[in-house]
Amino acid sequence: MKVVQTSFYKYLFFITFLFLSGCSSTPQESEVEEYSANTSFINDSRDPLEVINRPLWTFTWDYLDKYIAKPASDVYTTYTPPFLRTGLYNMALNLNEPASIINNLLQLKITDAAKSTGRFVLNSTIGLLGFYDPASDFEWSGEQEEFGEVLGTYGVGDGPYLVIPGFGPSSVREEVGDYVDGLYWPLAIIDFWPNVVRLSIIGLEKRAAIRDQEQLIIESEDPYEFVKNAYFQNMRYRLYDGNPPVIIDEAQEAEIDALLEEFE
Template sequence: MNYKWILAVSSFLLSGHALAQEAKGSADETKVEVQYLDPRDPFEGFNRAMWDFNYLYLDKYILKPVAHGYNDYLPLPVKDGVHNFTTNFDEPSSLVNNILQGKWSWAANAGGRFTVNTSLGILGIFDVAQMMGMERKQDDFSEVLGFYGVPNGPYFMAPFFGPFVTREIASDWVDGLYFPLSELTMWQSALKWGMKSLHNRAEAIDRERLLDNALDPYAFVKDAYFQHVDYKVYDGNVPTTQEDDELLDEFMEELE
């Protein structure tokens, strides 16, 4: 755990998300020029404005209170049932995406989960497949592109929706082409997205303090999101580069 914390801190300190250069024009006046230097985030000025809207207003006054109410007052079996039902719709597209990556065992797992949970699990409300040893691992089409070397692309913070990488924006629509997602109306798809997002926001309640105490919450979330995207593409086995090792060694030497 300590090693992971050091990696997170080092990535924040050494990546150089923003550099503030101060030039004193007079004794009582300071001019500050902010330069954004992260090549992964060429739209950082716009993204930070959208982050402030999402984090300081939308989440603080709407999403957070609703998520806490959902977490505190809805019984756990009901929350699990709603989450299982909404995620069950994604199993067929996950089956196809795993086939496209040549991950035959995970493709069979997705197909088995959908069959078992839709039938024995009453349309997916109960995760019977999990009880039978079939773990939930859902791949989207963006992961397929990443598997074949398509880069993440620039980071983008969307108002209301949160963080994306460009590869996701360009490819997320593909998953909606497969049954049963293709059969949902616009409003049904919006309801599914809303319930899934609400559950994910409630799951993040325990990490609120970590974010609130970050020196730069925007940069913290951005780094975490890139790690999350890479984690999904590599199924948890993200390769480390020599440059990463050198940065970590350099940071450790500074601590000593």
């Protein structure tokens, strides 16, 4: 029930802004109309909801992030003692380990599942509920597997790209995966407000982590496309555990071969 409640509030937030963006005359809507009028049609099969996603991205980046997320992250990282920040973040991530164990097993990653089990047991006991990370002393990886990656392993595509206000870039597969991950113990038994605190800590740390990259977004020709492409590249990187296969564009290769033959 708690997982359903959390998801309900998340999607209620999304649907509310979807309604507002569609029913009111806003700067974001004007921006989409201007973009459509002054650029060629972009047929991106990954993003069939672009006309909706763009104003939601503008609202998220230009308003929610600028006036809420970034200032909150700056205050949190500036005034919270480093050892406390690290400990709270470790505790928040430690609660995801049981889900990671199951997701590794579903992908037949037995070694990774064993490491996740060891991390959870050791950090939850000696590490004081995950505040400390003694498992890292044994070089047990802290990389966690999500159910969305399980779906990807079995051939399920990302699905339509989504921009959820306050949550940033996502996709249908990732949202389904997050919902399933929330059904695992102990996330399923955490009350609503403690879970909000957990997600807030993770969100503040993730916002702080992209501080060095945000200038790339600002200076990009199209921040929306830049973030979208970066999102799918990251999902692909995670799906293949950091070793994505090289995709060869046969048409491009043929053009290069033809060009080289002209110089022979």
